[in-house]
Amino acid sequence: MSNVQSLRCKECGRDYPQEPIYVCDFCFGPLEVNYDYDAIAKSMSRESIQDGPLTIWRYDDLLPASRDSAVDIGAGMTPLLKADNLGKELGLNNLWIKNDAANPTHSFKDRVVSVAATKAVEFDFDTIACASTGNLAGATAAHGAKAGMNTMVFIPADLERGKVLGAAIFGSVVLVNGNYDDVNRLCSELGDDRRWAFVNINMRPYYSEGSKSIGYELAEQLGWHAPEHIIVPVASGSLFTKVYKGLNEFAELGIIDNANTKMHIAQPFGCSPVAKAFVEEQAHPKPVIPDTIAKSLAIGSPADGYYTVGIANKTGGSGTIVPESKIAEGMKLLAETEGIFTETAGGVVISTLRRLAREGVIGPDEETVALITGTGLKTLEAIEDSVSTKTIDATVRSFDEIVMGRGVK
Amino acid sequence: MPLRRVRFTFQTELIQRPVIYDLGMKFEIVTNIRRADVGQETGWVVLELEGAVEEIERGLEWVAAQGVEVSSLEGDILAG
Ligand SMILES: Cc1ncc(COP(=O)(O)O)c(C=O)c1O
Ligand SMILES: [Zn+2]
Numbered sequence: 001m002s003n004v005q006s007l008r009c010k011e012c013g014r015d016y017p018q019e020p021i022y023v024c025d026f027c028f029g030p031l032e033v034n035y036d037y038d039a040i041a042k043s044m045s046r047e048s049i050q051d052g053p054l055t056i057w058r059y060d061d062l063l064p065a066s067r068d069s070a071v072d073i074g075a076g077m078t079p080l081l082k083a084d085n086l087g088k089e090l091g092l093n094n095l096w097i098k099n100d101a102a103n104p105t106h107s108f109k110d111r112v113v114s115v116a117a118t119k120a121v122e123f124d125f126d127t128i129a130c131a132s133t134g135n136l137a138g139a140t141a142a143h144g145a146k147a148g149m150n151t152m153v154f155i156p157a158d159l160e161r162g163k164v165l166g167a168a169i170f171g172s173v174v175l176v177n178g179n180y181d182d183v184n185r186l187c188s189e190l191g192d193d194r195r196w197a198f199v200n201i202n203m204r205p206y207y208s209e210g211s212k213s214i215g216y217e218l219a220e221q222l223g224w225h226a227p228e229h230i231i232v233p234v235a236s237g238s239l240f241t242k243v244y245k246g247l248n249e250f251a252e253l254g255i256i257d258n259a260n261t262k263m264h265i266a267q268p269f270g271c272s273p274v275a276k277a278f279v280e281e282q283a284h285p286k287p288v289i290p291d292t293i294a295k296s297l298a299i300g301s302p303a304d305g306y307y308t309v310g311i312a313n314k315t316g317g318s319g320t321i322v323p324e325s326k327i328a329e330g331m332k333l334l335a336e337t338e339g340i341f342t343e344t345a346g347g348v349v350i351s352t353l354r355r356l357a358r359e360g361v362i363g364p365d366e367e368t369v370a371l372i373t374g375t376g377l378k379t380l381e382a383i384e385d386s387v388s389t390k391t392i393d394a395t396v397r398s399f400d401e402i403v404m405g406r407g408v409k
Numbered sequence: 410m411p412l413r414r415v416r417f418t419f420q421t422e423l424i425q426r427p428v429i430y431d432l433g434m435k436f437e438i439v440t441n442i443r444r445a446d447v448g449q450e451t452g453w454v455v456l457e458l459e460g461a462v463e464e465i466e467r468g469l470e471w472v473a474a475q476g477v478e479v480s481s482l483e484g485d486i487l488a489g
Contacts, residue, residue, distance in 0.1 A: 011444060027444045028414050028455050028482055109489070131487045156487075180487055187486045200488045235489040284418060284453060287480050296489035303484025345489070 003043075004064050007205055008034035010307075018064070020123050020202040030303070031205045033064045041253050046224060049216075049255075056111050056213035062249055063115055063213075064206045071117035071147045075110035076213050078102040080221040080369070085337040086350075090357040094367045096227070098218060099340055101375035105142045105166070107135035107296075107343075108239065108373040112210035113199055117143040119206040120197030127152055129196040131187040133180075133295045134163030135374050140199055141170035152196060156183050159295065162378035180290055180300060204303075208238045215246025218369055219256050226251070226259040229317075229368040231353050233266050233345040234274050235297045237304030239373070240265065244311050263317040264361075265308060266352035268294040268344070269324050274305045278312050278319030285309065293382050294327055294344035296374060318361055320352040327351065328386045331376060341376035349373075410439075410459045415469070418453045418478040428475055429454065436460065436468040455482060 006015040011029025022031055044061040052058030056076030057067035079099045087095035100108040113136070120128050129152035130140040137153045144151035153167055157175040167173050176183045191198045199207050219226055226247045232240045240263065247259040267275040270292025273285035285305035290298035302308070312319055322330070330350035335341050342350075353370050356362045376383065392398040400406045417428070424447060433440045438460035445454040458465050473479050 023414075023483065028457070029444070133487060133489050136488045180485070184486045191486070198486075201483075201486060236484060282451070284416075286418075286478060299485045299487065299489065301481055301484045305484070
């Protein structure tokens with residue numbers, strides 16, 4: 001059973017049937033899933049949620065497909081951890097880490113692809129496709145395998161090894177020689193005349209809904225309320241806008257009392273069109289050519305950038321541009337204080353958090369959640385220069401000398 | 410004929426100039442405005458262009474050379 005009423009244009013409000021379409025024919029605005037909230041209010045409660053599976057599908061009243069038909073490899077219900085050590089370091093007494101690296105393919109993209117793959121099956125596609133800088137590739141390939149579909153995953157040839165092999169294990173992956181623009185152009189041409197479910201194009205209205213589940217989980221895991229601050233790594237801005245939407249839906253439905261969360265944008269210096277627009281008080285981010293070690297955030301022309309800036313403004317949030325040199329530092333700080341190894345996007349988030357704490361944007365006792373959206377094992381290259389190891393001979397003497405720093409007696 | 414959906418963003422100095430009209434006159438491109446918002450300092454227009462692929466490319470280069478920022482509407486296809 002699904003509570004979807006229509007796809008609705010975010011700009012002009014026109015309704016469209018539930019099909020694999022993503023843009024309004026009339027004004028070219030993006031289409032978004034529109035639900036029958038009255039029906040949902042009758043069926044959904046804290047208790048009904050708690051009776052559900054320990055995946056994103058426990059919230060299927062607010063997703064565009066039912067758990068009964070879900071392509072499910074266990075996305076969602078990742079740990080929310082009280083980060084007292086990191087908090088102490090930053091002067092924050094009420095800090096939480098949402099560890100979405102604990103998803104099946106180790107990033108939050110499993111949430112969105114689980115929904116996209118489910119809809120792709122429902123729409124009778126036999127091929128699921130994406131163009132990705134890594135995490136989406138792994139998630140799409142894995143869910144495609146689970147659904148028994150053909151997969152077509154396109155990635156730039158210069159991507160980190162962990163991301164290439166971590167996707168290729170599930171099926172075929174196509175490495176494209178060229179830069180971001182080349183991959184973009186190729187995939188838009190390929191998508192035009194092939195009947196594929198392109199998760200980030202014709203499946204986008206459904207796909208992006210999967211990210212709302214982070215908002216729902218945060219509310220549930222905090223004991224049914226919304227936090228005061230959330231720091232979100234931003235590429236296209238989809239995750240950012242949907243976490244916000246999720247919390248607001250819960251508030252509208254009365255599942256939580258209110259959602260007054262301040263939403264903070266985190267971007268790396270080498271690709272920060274959205275944070276820059278926020279800082280410069282522009283409504284529309286200006287496209288850039290990405291050049292950052294945080295490849296998962298390297299989206300130069302962010303589709304939801306405009307909405308992201310709007311939400312950051314409306315909620316009293318902020319936009320932070322993290323210097324490239326501080327990315328690995330953030331990764332290291334989280335690892336050393338909390339025992340969590342995040343990828344570069346997480347490094348951007350932790351460095352943003354540090355800045356917001358230092359500047360007093362986040363007060364010491366304000367409840368704050370940092371979203372950690374992917375694992376460091378996929379981006380080992382980024383920390384090669386910031387960690388050191390010691391190699392010894394297999395003798396106690398060598399151990400004493402090199403590890404303990406004791407001279408020979 | 411191929412279609413292309415784009416956004417033009419104008420800064421103050423350019424808002425008064427008939428860039429879209431000129432685009433249709435100088436090139437074999439049919440322009441079709443779908444949405445627009447013109448404020449005090451900047452303005453933007455979402456439009457559809459119809460014409461041969463190379464003609465649209467040339468036309469967009471000319472628009473950019475006038476100081477108008479041209480962006481693709483759907484954003485990047487590549488995702489993280
Ligand atoms: C690890 C990680 N964090 C955050 C993002 C941001 O996602 P969005 O495009 O929804 O802003 C991505 C992917 O793009 C990602 O791979
Ligand atoms: Zn519309």
